[in-house]
Amino acid sequence: MLGQHAFVSATVKVEAMYESDGRQHATEACDDGNNWDQDGCSSTCQPEPGFECCNGTQSLPSDCKPICGDGFEVYGETCDDGNLVPWDGCNQFCQVEEGYHCTKAPSPGSAGLTPERPNPHSFLAEP
Numbered sequence: 001m002l003g004q005h006a007f008v009s010a011t012v013k014v015e016a017m018y019e020s021d022g023r024q025h026a027t028e029a030c031d032d033g034n035n036w037d038q039d040g041c042s043s044t045c046q047p048e049p050g051f052e053c054c055n056g057t058q059s060l061p062s063d064c065k066p067i068c069g070d071g072f073e074v075y076g077e078t079c080d081d082g083n084l085v086p087w088d089g090c091n092q093f094c095q096v097e098e099g100y101h102c103t104k105a106p107s108p109g110s111a112g113l114t115p116e117r118p119n120p121h122s123f124l125a126e127p
C-alpha cells in the first residue's frame, strides 16, 4: 500500500518530512512511519532497546519487533522471562501462558528501558 503512494508522496513531500514518514533516510537509524515511542523506533527515528529492527529502505518502513527472551518486556509482549522456553509461564512468543499470571517486578521506571538490566518476572501457577 505504501508503494502505491510512493509517486504521490515523492512529488508532494519534497523536503518537508524527514522523520517518521515511513521511509528510512540516510540520517535515520530507523523509521517505522509513526511518531510513537516505545514501539521499537522512537519518534526521533532511533532504535529503542528491547527491539530489533530490520532496516527500512528509501521506500519501505523499518520493521521493528520486540526481542523475545531478552528478559525485558516491551510493547507487543505480555511477558518476557528471559528465555524462549514454553510452558514455564511465558512462551516463546512472549505471551503469558494459560494457567499462569504474570507478576511484574517493580517497574524499572519510565526511562528504564535497559536490556542490560532485565526486568525479572515471576510466574505463579494459578490454583
Ligand SMILES: [Ca+2]
Residues within 6 Å of the ligand: 032, 033, 034, 035, 036, 037, 038, 039, 040, 041, 042, 043
Ligand atoms: Ca515508532
Ligand SMILES: [Ca+2]
Residues within 6 Å of the ligand: 050, 066, 067, 068, 069, 070, 071, 072, 073, 074, 077, 080, 094
Ligand atoms: Ca523482550
Ligand SMILES: [Ca+2]
Residues within 6 Å of the ligand: 081, 083, 084, 085, 086, 087, 088, 089, 090, 091, 092
Ligand atoms: Ca519462557
